[in-house]
Amino acid sequence: MTAGLTAAGTLHADAVRVLTAWDAPDAAQDALRREFLAHLAAHPDGVYRACAPGHITASALVLDATGTRVLLTLHRKIKAWLQLGGHCEPGDASLAAAALREATEESGVADLTLRPEPARLDRHRVHCHPGGSWHLDVQYVAVAPPGAVHRISDESDDLRWFPADALPEPTDEAVRNLVAAATSR
Secondary structure (H helix, E strand, C coil): CCHHHHHHHHHHHHHHHHHHHCCCCCHHHHHHHHHHHHHHHHCCCCCCCCCCCCEEEEEEEEECCCCCEEEEEEECCCCCEECEEEECCCCCCCHHHHHHHHHHHHHCCCCCEECCCCCEEEEEEECCCCCCEEEEEEEEEEECCCCCCCCCCCCEEEEEEEECCCCCCCCCHHHHHHHHHHHCC
16 A cells, blocks of 8 residues: 555544544534535545545634634635635644644644644535535634744735634634634633
8 A cells, every 4th residue: 555545544534533523513513524424435535635526624713822813814715814724635644633734834823732623614615626626624723822923824815813703804604603613612
């Protein structure tokens, strides 16, 4: 077995483990959890962008050390304020590792601390493949250390801290739901 197939199998197995163990906060989130698991059962490559029908992605909402502000990116392509995240890569050993990698790369913030369990799930249409595809996003929460300094990545038009109770526009319902879940703890 090649290293790429081994890594894909490991990440796939981790995604199945995480989603199987995750205690969804409501019936709608549980339905998404079951949908994500069915996708993974049908697609051994379902954790990677190459899976045309859809693929698991990993994201993280970054909170400041006080838990009162969120770091959002004005996504270069989508032109909306979003949490940080993206596609899983062959070097990712777990969904949590993918979410932490993406948040670190896109924020420039060192020493983020990832909460161990996903906060929410989101399914949204994207254009990764001709005719469209789905992102099956497993959303985590990361906490920045006190005094964290961020930097804008190539994927962003802007990157800023916002009060959790005063999100910028445009944001979508998925971001607002994630912020509510992250700050209710």
